[in-house]
Amino acid sequence: MLKNIxxxxxxxxxxxxLVAQETEYALEKDIPYYADDIIKTDTYISERCKLDVYYPxxxxxxxxxxxxxxxxxxxxxxxxxxxxxxxNVIVVTVNYRLYPKVKQPEYIKDxxxxxxxxxxxxxxxxxxxxxxxxxxxxxxxxxxxxxxxxKSYLAAFNIDANDIAGxxxxxxxxxxxxxxxxxxxxxxxQPTIDKYAPLFHVRKDAPATLLITGDRExxxxxxxxxxxxxxxxxxVVGHEDITLYEMDGYGHNMVYPAIPMLVKFVxxxxxxxxx
Numbered sequence: 283m284l285k286n287i288x289x290x291x292x293x294x295x296x297x298x299x300l301v302a303q304e305t306e307y308a309l310e311k312d313i314p315y316y317a318d319d320i321i322k323t324d325t326y327i328s329e330r331c332k333l334d335v336y337y338p339x340x341x342x343x344x345x346x347x348x349x350x351x352x353x354x355x356x357x358x359x360x361x362x363x364x365x366x367x368x369x370n371v372i373v374v375t376v377n378y379r380l381y382p383k384v385k386q387p388e389y390i391k392d393x394x395x396x397x398x399x400x401x402x403x404x405x406x407x408x409x410x411x412x413x414x415x416x417x418x419x420x421x422x423x424x425x426x427x428x429x430x431x432x433k434s435y436l437a438a439f440n441i442d443a444n445d446i447a448g449x450x451x452x453x454x455x456x457x458x459x460x461x462x463x464x465x466x467x468x469x470x471x472q473p474t475i476d477k478y479a480p481l482f483h484v485r486k487d488a489p490a491t492l493l494i495t496g497d498r499e500x501x502x503x504x505x506x507x508x509x510x511x512x513x514x515x516x517x518v519v520g521h522e523d524i525t526l527y528e529m530d531g532y533g534h535n536m537v538y539p540a541i542p543m544l545v546k547f548v549x550x551x552x553x554x555x556x557x
Contacts, residue, residue, distance in 0.1 A: 306339045307368060315376070315399035330379050333396055336362055337372040341408035345447070345552040346372040347544070348400050350418030350425045355381050355389055355461040358421070365541030371548060372409045374400050378425065386462045386478055390435055393425040397446070398439035413552045415448040416489075417544060419537050421461070423454020424480070431483035446489040448551050450544050453495045453505055453534055456480045456512035473504070481512050486520040492547045493526045494540045500533035 312332045314321055321328045338344060347366060351358040360375040378392035400414055416426045429435045430449040436442065458479040460470045468474060475481050493513055498506035506528060513526040527543060529536045 305341075305368070305370065308337060308339050310335045315396045326379055326383055330377050331392055331395070332360075333374055333376045333399070334360055334362070335372065335374055335407055336367070337407040337409070338370060341370070341372070343410045343413075343556065344370065344372050344408050345413040345415065345548050346374060346400060346404050346409045347450075347548060348374045348376065348397055348414065348416045348426075350376055350378070350393060350396075350416075350422030352418070352420030352422045353380075355421045355424075355459060363537055363541050365538060365545065369545050371545070372404065372407055374404075381461050381465065385465050387435075390425060390428050390432075390478075391438070394429045394435035394439060394441075397429055398436060398441045401441050401445070410555075412445070413447050413548075413555050414445075415450060415544075415548050415551070416446055417450040417452065418454065419452040420454060420534065421459065423451030424456075424459050425454075427451045427454050427456065427480035428478070428483075430489055431480050431485065432477070444487055444489065447555065448490045448492065448547060449488070450492045450494070450547060452537055452540055452544075453501065453509070454480075455505075456508045473508070481508075481515065484512065484515045484519050484521070488516070488521055490523040490551060491516065491521070491525070492543065493524065494529065494536070494543060495527070496529050496533045496536040497531055498528060500531070502534050505534065 311334045315333050316327055316331050351361055360377045362373050362375050366373050376396040378389045397416060401411055416430050418426045426449060430443055430446050433443040458474045458476050462478045463474060493509050495501055495506045495509050513524060516524045529540055532539055
């Protein structure tokens with residue numbers, strides 16, 4: 283019996299390794315996402331506005347996740363969450379300009395430029411333009427929400443935000459971001475909702491949306507509640523494809539356990555697109 287079990291385990295391990303070896307992935311780093319004439323006018327754009335593309339080498343018609351890092355719009359660098367590796371998705375991970383070197387709406391414009399680059403370029407990497415999902419954690423979730431909900435940012439690049447296949451912010455502000463409020467001379471304890479708030483742009487025809495936060499008792503104070511209010515207001519305006527998950531037991535840094543939900547969301551939506 284023990285011998286049979288060991289043989290079975292060897293078979294499973296061997297089969298798993300074979301599957302893992304079937305798909306090879308490549309990583310292209312530090313690709314500028316603004317046009318050359320814009321890059322030449324601003325050394326900070328030249329330094330900061332770059333992205334990496336992680337993709338299956340022989341992939342065709344692959345879904346893409348555009349991922350924006352967190353850091354309060356004051357810090358952080360592009361990264362690929364571990365759970366997105368080897369998931370048969372393309373990952374576009376983005377650096378954007380930071381406060382105080384720039385102020386709103388420049389970092390939102392950067393996020394839009396990166397998403398527009400993805401629409402215009404992703405087929406080169408085996409991706410499909412109708413399966414581009416926009417995501418990010420914290421400040422990155424806020425930026426993902428702004429470019430997906432306020433259509434003016436992508437329209438500046440001749441892209442319709444409604445062509446985004448899905449929006450998946452991880453614990454992102456839905457009120458005006460605290461860094462934007464700081465720029466406006468507003469205390470962080472004073473919530474506001476203006477044109478720099480995703481809540482200001484709730485609309486029935488927005489992309490399919492998956493909202494994920496940490497446990498309301500462990501999250502940044504008020505974060506779950508504002509996201510829950512955004513969820514309710516999207517329902518009020520008639521949005522029919524929005525879900526809210528609260529990660530029980532996890533705080534604001536809930537990226538790792540939440541990634542499988544993102545992967546399932548992308549997989550399920552892509553399957554319907556391909557049908």
